[in-house]
Amino acid sequence: MEVRMEVPMEVPMEKWMTVSKQAGFSRRRLLRAGLGAGVLVSTTSIRAWEANQLDLLNRFYDQPPRLDDAVRLKIPALAENGNSVRLQVEVVSAAEQLRGIEIYAPLNPEPLLARFQFSRFTASSNVHTRIRIAAEQDVIAVARFADGPSIAAAAHIVVTEAACLEALI
Amino acid sequence: MRCLLLFCVLPGVVACHMPEGSEPRATDVSQSPVLPLSGLEFQSVDVQQLQADDFANPGMLWVDRGAALWTVAEDDRSCADCHGEAERSLRGAAASLPRVRDGQLVNLEGQINRCRERQGRADLAYDSEMMLALSAYVAHQSRGMPRSVAISGDAQPFWARGRDYFYARRGQLDLACAHCHESYVGRQLRGDRLSQGQSNGYPLYRLEWQGLGSLHRRLQFCNTGVRAQPFAAGAQPYLDLELYLAWRGAGLSVEAPAVRR
Amino acid sequence: MWKARISVPSKVSPGTAVTVKTLIAHPMETGFRRDAIGAAIPRDILTRFEARFMDEFVFGADLHPGIAANPYLSFEFVPPASGTLALMWRDQRGQEVRETLSIEIAAT
Numbered sequence: 001m002e003v004r005m006e007v008p009m010e011v012p013m014e015k016w017m018t019v020s021k022q023a024g025f026s027r028r029r030l031l032r033a034g035l036g037a038g039v040l041v042s043t044t045s046i047r048a049w050e051a052n053q054l055d056l057l058n059r060f061y062d063q064p065p066r067l068d069d070a071v072r073l074k075i076p077a078l079a080e081n082g083n084s085v086r087l088q089v090e091v092v093s094a095a096e097q098l099r100g101i102e103i104y105a106p107l108n109p110e111p112l113l114a115r116f117q118f119s120r121f122t123a124s125s126n127v128h129t130r131i132r133i134a135a136e137q138d139v140i141a142v143a144r145f146a147d148g149p150s151i152a153a154a155a156h157i158v159v160t161e162a163a164c165l166e167a168l169i
Numbered sequence: 170m171r172c173l174l175l176f177c178v179l180p181g182v183v184a185c186h187m188p189e190g191s192e193p194r195a196t197d198v199s200q201s202p203v204l205p206l207s208g209l210e211f212q213s214v215d216v217q218q219l220q221a222d223d224f225a226n227p228g229m230l231w232v233d234r235g236a237a238l239w240t241v242a243e244d245d246r247s248c249a250d251c252h253g254e255a256e257r258s259l260r261g262a263a264a265s266l267p268r269v270r271d272g273q274l275v276n277l278e279g280q281i282n283r284c285r286e287r288q289g290r291a292d293l294a295y296d297s298e299m300m301l302a303l304s305a306y307v308a309h310q311s312r313g314m315p316r317s318v319a320i321s322g323d324a325q326p327f328w329a330r331g332r333d334y335f336y337a338r339r340g341q342l343d344l345a346c347a348h349c350h351e352s353y354v355g356r357q358l359r360g361d362r363l364s365q366g367q368s369n370g371y372p373l374y375r376l377e378w379q380g381l382g383s384l385h386r387r388l389q390f391c392n393t394g395v396r397a398q399p400f401a402a403g404a405q406p407y408l409d410l411e412l413y414l415a416w417r418g419a420g421l422s423v424e425a426p427a428v429r430r
Numbered sequence: 431m432w433k434a435r436i437s438v439p440s441k442v443s444p445g446t447a448v449t450v451k452t453l454i455a456h457p458m459e460t461g462f463r464r465d466a467i468g469a470a471i472p473r474d475i476l477t478r479f480e481a482r483f484m485d486e487f488v489f490g491a492d493l494h495p496g497i498a499a500n501p502y503l504s505f506e507f508v509p510p511a512s513g514t515l516a517l518m519w520r521d522q523r524g525q526e527v528r529e530t531l532s533i534e535i536a537a538t
Contacts, residue, residue, distance in 0.1 A: 102467030160360025164394030
């Protein structure tokens with residue numbers, strides 16, 4: 001199962017080379033296959049909320065937020081381990097009116113992952129953290145404002161499972 | 170449920186794709202049978218970047234703890250009292266372990282415990298918080314240095330037993346280390362791309378463990394993965410294997426604390 | 431108690447954004463895992479992170495079990511003047527870890 005994605009490398013692979021050039025098998029093939037895994041992708045990967053997502057959002061908000069590109073949510077498209085997945089979120093407009101950002105993973109045992117609050121000192125709403133993902137799903141970021149309705153973005157993530165599971169449960 | 174699935178899937182994969190006469194064999198002693206590739210090259214970009222980030226690498230939390238413990242006196246004596254600054258005195262120490270001392274094969278955890286015994290203190294368990302902190306701190310002082318262990322003379326019998334362990338089938342799945350880590354390197358095993366099983370990153374932060382762990386903990390996991398009875402951490406078979414793995418990965422840089430999935 | 435790593439430039443130009451990176455050692459035990467004999471491992475998580483500059487609230491986060499173990503958090507702010515940045519992590523029992531550091535605005 002190889003995942004090929006046409007996205008730019010964030011860190012040159014040459015930085016990690018610890019061996020000579022006489023690799024016995026195609027290192028480039030290996031690197032290309034690994035390229036797609038783990039690179040942050042910024043997309044609103046859905047155009048409209050699905051039913052289960054609406055159920056979740058209706059629990060937390062008076063009305064479901066509108067999907068908007070102003071919310072930039074970046075997570076890897078493919079994560080090797082669901083225990084620790086990099087996440088970056090930012091709202092690129094009307095920063096002064098921004099009250100908070102909430103992050104949800106609807107298919108996690110507890111869907112609300114975090115709430116962030118900002119102040120007049122925060123330069124931007126750019127927040128980086130690492131989250132847990134229980135299963136393949138859309139991660140949702142909702143931005144709340146002092147004035148106006150909430151807006152949101154969703155990004156899809158696939159989590160692969162280890163070959164040999166340490167815990168038998 | 171999951172272990173059943175692995176039991177069903179894996180033998181089928183191996184039985185169908187194992188070519189004739191390609192049973193892994195021990196090879197010439199003079200050089201490693203593989204061109205060493207660090208496990209880092211088999212990780213996703215995210216994991217590679219996390220390892221490279223000296224601030225965000227979670228393994229550095231244990232290195233910090235080790236640095237703090239280095240100067241804490243137990244019974245009026247701290248590590249620093251004898252060793253001074255670890256950056257100077259222990260640079261390169263981890264890169265040449267395990268080695269034979271007084272007829273015994275000693276790895277990093279073993280050497281830390283030998284020091285403790287000399288001070289009249291109790292041994293630390295391999296994956297205890299204190300041992301992880303100290304071993305991460307000491308191994309970290311050799312980061313970037315190539316590994317180089319002696320396998321001749323006193324070390325030869327240990328190396329030979331480690332090599333035999335690496336090529337011996339074991340467990341319900343009847344697999345040797347060499348099946349995954351030599352014959353099928355680079356191939357996909359469910360979500361994982363099989364690495365060479367190198368040990369140059371230990372002790373390392375494993376996302377699966379959500380914490381730092383020793384090589385022996387990983388070897389126990391490898392054993393349960395093929396449904397073989399694991400040994401206790403520090404057991405002789407693991408020490409012998411550790412020497413063989415260090416020789417097999419000669420030239421790879423110490424990466425402690427590495428990050429792996 | 432829990433060891434924290436903090437990365438902040440100690441000297442900044444006036445009006446520039448400062449990126450504050452934090453990493454703290456904590457298992458963030460979710461409460462959903464079970465041990466080898468099937469008993470639930472109790473929840474033990476950090477629930478709150480707060481950053482204050484000269485006692486004024488700058489940035490906060492409510493943390494839930496879905497935050498990864500050994501939580502990494504980074505945010506950006508513009509310090510209005512030289513002063514002390516106070517960071518606080520609190521767990522579900524109300525225990526706290528506090529760290530303070532100075533940020534100096536370099537004279538132009």
